[in-house]
Amino acid sequence: MHAMLPRLRPGASDFPPLQRATLETLQVNLGYLCNQQCQHCHVNAGPQRREVMTRETIEVVLDFLRRAEVKRLDLTGGAPELNPNFRYLVREARALGLAVLDRCNLTVLEEPGQEGLAEFLAEQQVEIVASLPCYLEENVNGQRGKGVFAASIQALQRLNTLGYGDPASGRVLNLMYNPTGPFLPPPQQGLEADYRRELGERYGIRFNHLLSLINMPIQRFGSLLVSSGQFDSYMQLLRDSFAADNLPRVMCLSLLSVDWQGQVYDCDFNQVLGLPAGLGRSRPHLSDIQPEQLPGHHIAIADHCFGCTAGQGSSCGGALV
Numbered sequence: 001m002h003a004m005l006p007r008l009r010p011g012a013s014d015f016p017p018l019q020r021a022t023l024e025t026l027q028v029n030l031g032y033l034c035n036q037q038c039q040h041c042h043v044n045a046g047p048q049r050r051e052v053m054t055r056e057t058i059e060v061v062l063d064f065l066r067r068a069e070v071k072r073l074d075l076t077g078g079a080p081e082l083n084p085n086f087r088y089l090v091r092e093a094r095a096l097g098l099a100v101l102d103r104c105n106l107t108v109l110e111e112p113g114q115e116g117l118a119e120f121l122a123e124q125q126v127e128i129v130a131s132l133p134c135y136l137e138e139n140v141n142g143q144r145g146k147g148v149f150a151a152s153i154q155a156l157q158r159l160n161t162l163g164y165g166d167p168a169s170g171r172v173l174n175l176m177y178n179p180t181g182p183f184l185p186p187p188q189q190g191l192e193a194d195y196r197r198e199l200g201e202r203y204g205i206r207f208n209h210l211l212s213l214i215n216m217p218i219q220r221f222g223s224l225l226v227s228s229g230q231f232d233s234y235m236q237l238l239r240d241s242f243a244a245d246n247l248p249r250v251m252c253l254s255l256l257s258v259d260w261q262g263q264v265y266d267c268d269f270n271q272v273l274g275l276p277a278g279l280g281r282s283r284p285h286l287s288d289i290q291p292e293q294l295p296g297h298h299i300a301i302a303d304h305c306f307g308c309t310a311g312q313g314s315s316c317g318g319a320l321v
């Protein structure tokens with residue numbers, strides 16, 4: 001895989017400077033262990049990975065949540081549910097009154113040993129964001145592995161029976177889409193209508209919203225662009241599509257990203273690039289962060305940031321407009 005960070009010119013990028021505003025979301029990566037091994041995975045997660053956040057670091061996360069006036073805990077991985085302390089963390093965060101969001105690959109709900117997981121998420125009113133790159137079986141299996149589509153549909157149906165996707169239940173189920181190649185996603189609203197129609201008619205599935213993401217020119221996707229000679233043209237597409245209106249809404253203004261060891265980054269993309277938060281320390285750790293001192297701090301930017309402001313914009317919550 002090509003080294004991507006030097007190509008993205010951290011410290012020399014002409015992306016407009018950004019400063020932190022009030023912190024609203026703590027996004028925590030619970031480790032790289034996953035029951036799947038997708039080709040496009042940006043953290044190379046899989047069943048053999050041993051990097052998993054320890055109980056000690058989870059206590060650091062909880063301590064931070066008690067100190068900070070954060071509204072939401074956003075859990076990612078790997079498959080965050082496979083961390084043995086996942087349910088403990090969720091219960092404690094909910095008891096603190098936080099909204100909790102689980103970035104779920106769906107198939108984990110059908111894994112041996114994970115019985116009762118869907119019911120647990122429903123009982124705790126955890127919001128689920130599930131990646132489903134297409135509503136067609138062959139496209140999903142091609143990207144995520146054989147049998148993944150059928151298991152995902154089964155898991156979505158199970159979540160629906162628990163009230164997920166029903167606006168009256170308060171149990172939110174959002175799906176996530178990203179393009180398969182070096183182009184911007186189509187408008188989120190039209191795509192959402194297509195997903196709703198196809199998943200509803202074919203499988204009786206309902207969901208709240210479809211979130212569309214722009215592919216970042218980093219990690220495996222970035223490396224593929226370099227290998228195929230498309231890196232420069234994709235970067236040009238992102239630059240040409242720059243929309244200044246999206247700047248006040250980029251997620252790093254109000255989000256802090258934590259890796260499985262407790263180290264802090266301005267966003268998940270910077271975490272996978274190994275670009276530490278621009279907080280004036282080389283490798284900031286969550287235990288050293290004073291939440292009240294975050295507003296006003298510079299954010300570590302590089303050329304991949306154009307991926308957040310292109311077209312409709314892009315964030316962990318989907319398009320920005």
Ligand code: SF4
Pocket residue numbers: 034035036037038040041042043044045046077078079105
């Ligand atoms: S499900 Fe997600 S975390 Fe797991 S391998 Fe696939 S992309 Fe990576």
Ligand code: SF4
Pocket residue numbers: 250251252253266267268269270299300301302304305308
């Ligand atoms: S890539 Fe990260 S740091 Fe850059 S604009 Fe997007 S969220 Fe902010």
